[in-house]
Amino acid sequence: xPPVSTSRIPVLAPANQLAxxxxxxxxxxPHGGHFQEALKAHQWTELRPVTLDILQINVGKLCNMAxxxxxxxxxxxxxxxxxxxxxxxxxxxxxxxxxxxxxxxxGGAPELNRHFRYLVTQxxxxxxxxxxxxxxxxxxxxxxxxxxxxLAENQVEIICSLPDYQGQTTDRQRGSGTFQKSIAALKxxxxxxxxxxxxxxxxxxxxxxxxDQLARYNPCIEKAWRQELQANYGIQFDRLITLxxxxxxxxxxxxxxxxxxxxxxxxxxxxxxxxTIGGLMCRHTLSVSWDGRxxxxxxxxxxxxxxxxxxxxxxxxxxxxxxxxxxxxxxSDRHCFGCTAGAGSSCxxxxxxx
Numbered sequence: 001x002p003p004v005s006t007s008r009i010p011v012l013a014p015a016n017q018l019a020x021x022x023x024x025x026x027x028x029x030p031h032g033g034h035f036q037e038a039l040k041a042h043q044w045t046e047l048r049p050v051t052l053d054i055l056q057i058n059v060g061k062l063c064n065m066a067x068x069x070x071x072x073x074x075x076x077x078x079x080x081x082x083x084x085x086x087x088x089x090x091x092x093x094x095x096x097x098x099x100x101x102x103x104x105x106x107g108g109a110p111e112l113n114r115h116f117r118y119l120v121t122q123x124x125x126x127x128x129x130x131x132x133x134x135x136x137x138x139x140x141x142x143x144x145x146x147x148x149x150x151l152a153e154n155q156v157e158i159i160c161s162l163p164d165y166q167g168q169t170t171d172r173q174r175g176s177g178t179f180q181k182s183i184a185a186l187k188x189x190x191x192x193x194x195x196x197x198x199x200x201x202x203x204x205x206x207x208x209x210x211x212d213q214l215a216r217y218n219p220c221i222e223k224a225w226r227q228e229l230q231a232n233y234g235i236q237f238d239r240l241i242t243l244x245x246x247x248x249x250x251x252x253x254x255x256x257x258x259x260x261x262x263x264x265x266x267x268x269x270x271x272x273x274x275x276t277i278g279g280l281m282c283r284h285t286l287s288v289s290w291d292g293r294x295x296x297x298x299x300x301x302x303x304x305x306x307x308x309x310x311x312x313x314x315x316x317x318x319x320x321x322x323x324x325x326x327x328x329x330x331x332s333d334r335h336c337f338g339c340t341a342g343a344g345s346s347c348x349x350x351x352x353x354x
Contacts (some may be wrong), residue, residue, distance in 0.1 A: 004195050010247050014304035021247060021334040024262055029269040035336045042274035047282065047330035049264050051297075054285040056104040056298060057091055059113040061290065064138055067161075068173045069208065071249045071302050074108040076317060082108075083290045088115045090318040091288055092122050097322065100286070104347065106133040108299065111147060134160045136185040137178060148185075152192040155200040155332065159241075159347075162187075162205045165228040165326040173210045186235045195236040203236075206349075208243045211257060212264045214342040215242035215349050241349025244268070246338040248297050268337035275352035276344030282330045285347070292317040296330045298347070299338070305331045 012020065026033025031041060039047065049301035058072070060082030060193035095103065103123040110116055110132060123130050124348030132151060139147055151158060160182075163170045167179035186203075189195065205225070209215055222240040229235040245251045247265060255261040287295040294315040295301040304312035309324055 002354040033269050050283050054102045055100040057288045058106050059110045061108045062112045063108040069251045071246045073249045087292045094320045102129040109138040130156045132156050133234040136160045136182040139185040148188045148192045157202040159204040202238045204239045205237050215244045244338050244345035250307035268341040271341040276340045279351040
């Protein structure tokens, strides 16, 4: 099966993305569009981590897709940026030293990393919950036929992207034909016990807006998803989560080319919700890049905002220093409004009531 992709949007270097956001005139928005000032206005003088619950490991940027909203800028040509076995071992060694109870494996398409199954089995051996962030279509590739059953046997929670239960909308964001392939993959997952309410075989769908608006979630929306997918395709799932599109990477550049970046950032800033701050994923998650560097979150990782030691050197998973990590101040900038707008947005979905 050939890779499923959309047209790649040329992406600026991380520093230039930050500069593009910083150059926007947001003086008419609350706190002048300064994220740190928004925090201070609600008695958060700084962001600090709490107990580490999740080690999120980005095993690479190789993907069989190239979606227009992808904050990783992943795709079929990203063959060099993939985590090697030595770094996988370092992640496992570090995992043994932390309080993390969950290993969240992401990419790219994480299943395309040659060490994916080893990482899963080693994390499960340690008694950790494992999450696979799956694009669904990867399950249809040659050589992946046994993967749904294997994931089920290893009790891996699958969090998978499906922007909408309507095919045209999903294809507009992720590429022509993606929706039908996603439905075929979901049927395979249902066939091995996913989506049936089994806590060991959880199937979570992720929806994000196709247009430049905030993610919406309420029980009625999830009910509609269940009804539509069951009635039209016989698909069942356990939970729906919604994510805001982050104003970085391809999505930032798409907005910029369409002349919509200013309006989208104003939307995010105006929708700042202080109730989301305490639950931000950067406070209880540590993000590891494919080359082993450490970041506060996956979004900071893509903007190259690494966690530094006292000498200004990026921390690496091979020489993890828990004291520095526990005492650090989390790095934030304008893109962080994406996580605090509306009901909030994290790798686990909404943070606060919308």
